Amino acid sequence: MTDGTKKDLYIHVGVHRTATTAIQATMFRNWKSLKDRGYLYPLGVERHIGVFNNILNNKKDARDVAAMLAQRAVAHETEIHTLIMSDEDISMRRDLSQLLPFREFFNVKIIFGMRRQDLWLESWWAQNVKGQWDRKLCNISWPDFMAGRAQFHWIDYDRYLAHLEKLFGQSNIRPYVFERTQMPRGPIAAFCRQFGLEGGEGLTTHGGSNISLCPEVSEFVRHLPLIEADMGVRLALIEVAEVVDRKVRAENGPVLLIPHDERRAIMKEYEAGNRNVARRYFGRDALFLEPLPDRREPVTTPALPGSSKELMERMMAPFLEEFVKRANKMLK
Known part of the structure; x- marks a missing residue:
């Protein structure tokens, strides 16, 4: 610990779409195993959104x-030496x-996962269109979403980390890259490594994978x-959509949403900042090591099937069929 009189507190601040749900579920379900080794995931919740919202909304000090x-x-x-809290919001x-x-009260460290901006x-x-919790984004079209992408300020990693460094000191920031090649033992092990539990040893993973729907089903x-x-109803309907998604x-197969030239232009915007982060924290020039998609990979703009007949056959009928099947089971 930095200060022998204080315990360490690791605050996992995000970002979204970096296996945060699985990380939180794993930490919560392994509470006793972690505690026995001196790590406390406190307050009996999977995600600490409530406590941080209360603080940041001026409801609690x-x-x-x-x-x-x-x-x-x-x-x-058990002697606790480290606390870990997590909320990607x-x-x-x-x-x-x-x-x-x-x-x-604590030696505060900040954990921050970074996914390549285009992905x-x-x-x-x-x-957002699958989970539908934010009214501004839950029904937004893909072109409108991209036109307003400047609102997602937190994926300017250089600027965001600079803010964290100003508050907590660079030595207390623990950024890591969310890429398969840079997480050889998976995202949960990569996360655990940030607070000193190498490889997540002894933890049983939970939470599954919160995959996105394919473009066609997302548009539906x-x-x-x-x-x-x-x-509860919303989650059940999402599960129905996931069944349709597997069929489609x-x-x-998987397809990309961003055209290749636009993708390169987007990453060009972040290039200098990503390089700054890579140099500050990893001693190299490239933050993300995996290449951009090959031009031969298909790209699509999300759209519904072209005819009402095809829409019914590919989307509506399978969706209702699965919904009815589940409803019948519930009513028995």
């Missing part, structure tokens, strides 16, 4: 929360200075008012 966490850490019969905030009081944009649109779901449904995906 970070000093009071930090004091409570420090008291809980010393109350355990933190990364959407432009100013995290309200978290500074945590430093009075992140594709995944973030698909996730985008037109559905899932956001109006209660959460088997026919078409």
Whole structure:
């Protein structure tokens, strides 16, 4: 620990679409195993969105929360040396200075996963129209989403990390790259490595994979008012859409959303910042090591099938068939 009188607190601030759901589920389900080794994932929740929203929305003082966490850490019969908290929505905030009081009680470290920006944009649109929790984005078309992509300020990693460095010091920032080749043992092991648990040894993984729907099914779901449904109903309808997606995906295979020239232009915008991050934290020029997609890979703009007949056959009928099948089981 940096200060022998304080415990370490690792705050995982994001970003989205970097296996955060699986990470949180794994940390939560392995609570006892982690605690036995001196790591505490506190408050009995998978995701610490509530406590951080309360602080960042001025409903609670970070000093009071930090004091409570420090008291809980010393109350355990096992000696706790490290606490870990996680909420990817933190990364959407432009100013995290309200978290500074945590430093009075802990050696604060920030964990920050980085996915290549072009891939992140594709995944973030698909996730928004699938999950439908944000009214501004849940029914947005792909072209409109891309036209407004400047709002996603947190994927300017150089600028965002500079803000974190100003608050907590560069030596306390733990960024890592969300790429297969840079996570040879997977994303959960890569995450655990940031707080000192090498390879996530002894942890049972949970949470599965929160995959995006393919472009055609994403466009279909985008037109559905899932956001109006209660959460349980919404999740059930998403599962129905995933069944349709598997059928469509088997026919078409994965396709990209961003045209190749536009993709290169997007990454050119982030090139200098990504290089700065790579040099500061990894001692190299390239932040992301995997190449951009080959020009021969197919690209599509999300669209519904061209005719009403095809729409019914490919989307509506399979969706209703699966829905009816599940509804019948529930009513028995």
